[in-house]
Amino acid sequence: MSLTEKHCTPCQGGIDPMTREAAERYLADVPGWTLNDDATRITRLFKTGDFAKAQAVANKAGDVAEQEDHHPNIRFGYGWCEVEIHTHAIGGLHENDFIYAAKVNEAVDG
Numbered sequence: 463m464s465l466t467e468k469h470c471t472p473c474q475g476g477i478d479p480m481t482r483e484a485a486e487r488y489l490a491d492v493p494g495w496t497l498n499d500d501a502t503r504i505t506r507l508f509k510t511g512d513f514a515k516a517q518a519v520a521n522k523a524g525d526v527a528e529q530e531d532h533h534p535n536i537r538f539g540y541g542w543c544e545v546e547i548h549t550h551a552i553g554g555l556h557e558n559d560f561i562y563a564a565k566v567n568e569a570v571d572g
């Protein structure tokens with residue numbers, strides 16, 4: 463099953479975040495996203511060209527968050543929007559983060 467066919471499941475903590483090796487395998491399925499230095503979060507920087515398109519990306523990423531009950535940090539400005547996600551409950555990455563990233567890609571890139 464592809465990541466876009468899955469749904470984020472509630473994560474209450476009490477489990478370990480995924481390893482860097484696991485995260486690197488998932489990363490191959492979410493083009494444009496990068497892993498941070500300590501493998502605890504993933505980020506995608508969208509270059510949009512103007513403010514309205516950046517705001518539209520932020521809104522789409524926000525809509526996916528509410529649909530999936532999995533919430534990113536979003537920053538945007540003129541010509542750019544950065545979406546960053548990790549699983550607060552475990553202080554690192556879970557499959558939910560990659561499901562979220564895949565759905566943002568689908569919403570923004572089509």
Ligand SMILES: C[C@H](O)[C@H](O)[C@H]1CNC2=NC(N)=NC(=O)C2=N1
Binds near residue numbers: 472473532534
């Ligand atoms: C019950 C519900 O799934 C949790 O409160 C969710 C809400 N959204 C969340 N979003 C993120 N990014 N991490 C979480 O641990 C998280 N927890």
